[in-house]
Amino acid sequence: MSKTTIKTKLSRRQYFFIIVQTEIGVGILSLPYDLHSQAKQDGWISLLIGGVLLQIVLLVIWLIAKRYPDKDFFQINEAVFSKWIGKGISLLYIAYFSMVSMVLLLLFVRLISLWVLPQTPFWILSLLMILVCLYLASGGINVMARFYTFVSVLLIVLLGFVVYSLKDSQIVFLFPILNDGWVPVIKGANEAVLSFFGFIISLVIYSKVEGSPAQRLRTIFYAHWFVVLFYLFTVITSFTFFSTVEMSFIQEPLLYMLKSFDFTIVARLDLFFLSIWVVNVATTLTTYVYMTGLGLTDVFGTKKTTPSYIIAAFIILVPPLFIGYNMERVDQFNNFVVWMGYIFSVAFLFIIYFISLIRGSLQKGGAS
Amino acid sequence: MGFLRKLLGNRDRIEDTSNKNQGQQPNQPSSKKLSENVEYLLNEFKRTDDLKIRAMNNGQAVLMYFEPLVDQEKIQQNIFNPLEMGHVEHISEIPNARSSENLEEMIPTLLRGHAIYMEDGSSTITRFNVTSVFNRNVEEPQNEKIVRGSHDGFIENLMINLNLIRKKIEHRDLVVKYFKVGKKTNTNIAIVYMDGIADPEIVQKLEKRIKSISVDMIQSPGYLEEFIEDNPYSPFPQMLNTERPDRVVANIMEGRIALMAEGSPTALIAPSTFFMFYQASDDYNARWYTGTFVRLVRLASFIIAIGMPAFYIAVISFHYEVLPDELLLPVKSSINEIAYPPILEALIMVVIIELIRESGIRLPSPVGQTIGIVGGLVIGDAVVRAGLVSNLMVIVVALTAIASFVVPSNELSTTLRLMTFPLIILAGTFGFLGIVFGFLFLTVHLTRLESFGVPYFAPVAPLNINDLKDTFVRLPLFMMKKRPKDAHPLQEKAMGESREWVQHEQDNNKN
Numbered sequence: 001m002s003k004t005t006i007k008t009k010l011s012r013r014q015y016f017f018i019i020v021q022t023e024i025g026v027g028i029l030s031l032p033y034d035l036h037s038q039a040k041q042d043g044w045i046s047l048l049i050g051g052v053l054l055q056i057v058l059l060v061i062w063l064i065a066k067r068y069p070d071k072d073f074f075q076i077n078e079a080v081f082s083k084w085i086g087k088g089i090s091l092l093y094i095a096y097f098s099m100v101s102m103v104l105l106l107l108f109v110r111l112i113s114l115w116v117l118p119q120t121p122f123w124i125l126s127l128l129m130i131l132v133c134l135y136l137a138s139g140g141i142n143v144m145a146r147f148y149t150f151v152s153v154l155l156i157v158l159l160g161f162v163v164y165s166l167k168d169s170q171i172v173f174l175f176p177i178l179n180d181g182w183v184p185v186i187k188g189a190n191e192a193v194l195s196f197f198g199f200i201i202s203l204v205i206y207s208k209v210e211g212s213p214a215q216r217l218r219t220i221f222y223a224h225w226f227v228v229l230f231y232l233f234t235v236i237t238s239f240t241f242f243s244t245v246e247m248s249f250i251q252e253p254l255l256y257m258l259k260s261f262d263f264t265i266v267a268r269l270d271l272f273f274l275s276i277w278v279v280n281v282a283t284t285l286t287t288y289v290y291m292t293g294l295g296l297t298d299v300f301g302t303k304k305t306t307p308s309y310i311i312a313a314f315i316i317l318v319p320p321l322f323i324g325y326n327m328e329r330v331d332q333f334n335n336f337v338v339w340m341g342y343i344f345s346v347a348f349l350f351i352i353y354f355i356s357l358i359r360g361s362l363q364k365g366g367a368s
Numbered sequence: 369m370g371f372l373r374k375l376l377g378n379r380d381r382i383e384d385t386s387n388k389n390q391g392q393q394p395n396q397p398s399s400k401k402l403s404e405n406v407e408y409l410l411n412e413f414k415r416t417d418d419l420k421i422r423a424m425n426n427g428q429a430v431l432m433y434f435e436p437l438v439d440q441e442k443i444q445q446n447i448f449n450p451l452e453m454g455h456v457e458h459i460s461e462i463p464n465a466r467s468s469e470n471l472e473e474m475i476p477t478l479l480r481g482h483a484i485y486m487e488d489g490s491s492t493i494t495r496f497n498v499t500s501v502f503n504r505n506v507e508e509p510q511n512e513k514i515v516r517g518s519h520d521g522f523i524e525n526l527m528i529n530l531n532l533i534r535k536k537i538e539h540r541d542l543v544v545k546y547f548k549v550g551k552k553t554n555t556n557i558a559i560v561y562m563d564g565i566a567d568p569e570i571v572q573k574l575e576k577r578i579k580s581i582s583v584d585m586i587q588s589p590g591y592l593e594e595f596i597e598d599n600p601y602s603p604f605p606q607m608l609n610t611e612r613p614d615r616v617v618a619n620i621m622e623g624r625i626a627l628m629a630e631g632s633p634t635a636l637i638a639p640s641t642f643f644m645f646y647q648a649s650d651d652y653n654a655r656w657y658t659g660t661f662v663r664l665v666r667l668a669s670f671i672i673a674i675g676m677p678a679f680y681i682a683v684i685s686f687h688y689e690v691l692p693d694e695l696l697l698p699v700k701s702s703i704n705e706i707a708y709p710p711i712l713e714a715l716i717m718v719v720i721i722e723l724i725r726e727s728g729i730r731l732p733s734p735v736g737q738t739i740g741i742v743g744g745l746v747i748g749d750a751v752v753r754a755g756l757v758s759n760l761m762v763i764v765v766a767l768t769a770i771a772s773f774v775v776p777s778n779e780l781s782t783t784l785r786l787m788t789f790p791l792i793i794l795a796g797t798f799g800f801l802g803i804v805f806g807f808l809f810l811t812v813h814l815t816r817l818e819s820f821g822v823p824y825f826a827p828v829a830p831l832n833i834n835d836l837k838d839t840f841v842r843l844p845l846f847m848m849k850k851r852p853k854d855a856h857p858l859q860e861k862a863m864g865e866s867r868e869w870v871q872h873e874q875d876n877n878k879n
Binding site for chain 2: 135275
């Protein structure tokens with residue numbers, strides 16, 4: 001009878017947009033440059049390879065989540081590793097999620113200060129950002145899902161900007177293909193994988209989504225390929241807009257590209273692009289605040305959720321204040337978190353899966 | 369019991385519906401001695417002077433009533449005429465008389481404007497309904513005018529308001545429930561909904577919230593609103609208030625609940641969504657192209673009303689580079705001479721506009737026009753010439769003010785004008801980024817808001833593509849076959865196939 005209670009489960013459309021909005025974030029501006037620095041004009045191939053390889057990880061995520069249909073990620077940890085070890089591992093993940101958030105915050109504020117507000121102190125911008133995220137995350141996953149779906153309209157606007165730039169693109173810049181062989185391309189795939197690290201959200205909230213496992217797997221893949229294609233489009237546009245030589249100097253090719261256009265009504269499209277990009281950063285960061293907060297709630301078994309989010313936001317906000325605009329340390333920290341990403345978002349998932357398999361078969365054996 | 373009778377169509381007996389409230393009254397049996405009864409009542413009413421005691425039968429009987437509340441003509445007509453004409457032998461035999469032996473019951477009865485008749489030697493009290501009623505006409509509300517459509521409006525009398533609704537929905541499922549709220553004022557509250565369409569859970573929620581109100585005075589639905597809305601700290605109104613019967617009826621038919629109070633022409637609609645505030649009856653009476661266009665203009669006015677000054681400030685104080693070269697010179701020359709920073713300029717102008725608006729409302733209308741001229745023309749012109757505010761800023765702020773008045777709901781219009789201030793400050797400190805953060809906070813807030821457990825920002829967040837037909841656009845009515853989901857209607861289907869005759873006619877033509 002009551003539709004409100006049924007509604008507490010996320011629809012698959014919301015699941016799709018949560019994954020998409022989480023993955024598309026800070027990285028989109030620098031992704032073409034990062035790919036280019038490794039694989040030159042073949043960066044887009046790296047991106048595709050990365051996208052294809054990640055499907056394996058997504059499959060593992062699905063296999064893990066399918067075994068525990070009514071548990072969120074942190075509860076799965078406890079189920080797989082027994083209570084206390086599981087809690088410890090959850091804490092490690094919480095640390096990882098909060099560190100990713102810190103990197104996001106650092107990179108975001110750095111870019112804003114580079115492009116728009118060079119004089120503004122670090123703490124104001126990061127505080128504003130984290131407040132928005134805290135406000136959104138403390139509303140719960142349902143509110144987040146609604147919001148993400150709504151702001152996905154902005155992705156179309158972003159695409160519109162990029163499509164407009166296609167008028168000056170030159171396919172020639174993509175050639176020669178595979179000039180230096182496959183090695184740099186594979187190295188570039190490493191860079192590509194980084195920009196997808198938000199996919200872990202699909203594991204964390206899997207149990208809160210309606211639909212059969214197969215349907216949900218399909219949604220995960222759709223979302224993943226949507227992001228891959230979105231990235232691919234922006235990467236190819238920037239690669240064809242700038243020549244290979246130019247690309248190696250330009251850290252944010254999309255912005256420079258848009259900066260060059262001049263309309264009769266407005267100039268400097270990059271500022272508008274950047275404004276919309278802020279929303280994407282906010283959604284990504286919110287997801288991480290949410291995951292951190294959810295982890296804290298689960299690990300400490302608190303009944304109220306809002307305090308955990310406040311604590312999460314606090315943990316995320318404070319350390320970056322000590323790093324600030326110090327580029328060297330930002331980069332060091334970034335590299336460190338990338339490694340953590342490989343461990344926690346890829347390698348460890350396999351471990352969780354195998355242990356859960358072993359436990360499952362042991363229990364089955366014990367039962368029979 | 370009362371509302372059941374009402375449902376059966378016995379609408380004109382106002383005293384019947386109030387009977388149920390008397391069941392809870394304390395009992396004070398009347399005595400056979402007239403003087404004791406009169407004394408008791410006089411004491412209960414603290415010997416107020418307007419309680420009239422009219423002695424009859426040489427002091428053997430009295431007729432008591434509140435002089436300001438009764439209609440002398442009705443007394444003559446209902447009580448004395450039948451006696452004089454010899455239709456009845458005794459006063460208690462008059463057909464519309466009711467009798468009781470409970471003195472305590474007489475207190476609210478007298479307060480409602482009834483007259484009571486008591487005799488010495490009998491404990492029976494007879495009462496008559498002789499209330500005088502003063503109503504204004506059911507004319508179109510001043511604050512919600514439309515071009516086409518019905519031009520009636522609610523008034524201060526609850527019964528007449530309910531009459532207007534019942535006249536528009538002639539169906540057995542229309543339910544009216546009464547509540548008495550306000551311990552001292554005893555205000556009559558009614559909720560109206562369609563049984564079988566409105567979600568019973570929401571009805572229960574509303575009833576529970578109304579019942580839990582414990583205050584001495586309730587004046588109007590606006591007063592009530594703060595006690596029962598989900599989030600009283602939000603700047604956004606979470607219940608639509610309207611004085612238009614057609615708007616109320618349309619919303620009731622969508623499965624929402626209307627809440628009305630005696631003494632106020634405003635009806636509250638729950639649950640409400642943000643986009644309901646942008647729907648006007650006009651949209652549905654005009655052709656749908658026009659309806660769509662007007663609604664788009666209205667929604668654009670939302671963005672203009674809250675974002676325009678902020679955007680202008682951000683551009684001229686942070687992002688000059690956004691202006692194309694041709695525009696740069698005129699803009700620069702207009703603001704070059706101004707002594708104050710743009711954010712101060714904007715705040716001054718917005719405050720001035722608010723002053724003009726507020727004084728315009730309070731003053732009698734001939735003087736109000738003077739204020740319009742003095743405020744609009746003289747101040748506007750002088751302030752630019754004096755070099756305090758740039759003329760571009762005047763344009764921007766004036767446009768903002770106009771845009772904020774486009775909203776068909778006065779409530780939301782005031783909210784919008786309030787929202788301009790934080791956005792102006794954010795834009796003045798962070799430029800575009802500030803605006804983005806402002807809008808982020810705003811949309812997150814709207815997404816988080818709920819009105820009686822129903823998401824406020826529906827059908828946009830959560831997205832419901834089917835309901836978008838009547839949100840940004842207004843598609844032809846025969847395409848809206850389902851009721852909007854956000855009100856949780858029990859019956860989704862609102863219409864069947866209504867244009868199948870097209871097919872028939874085509875078939876006929878072929879033959």
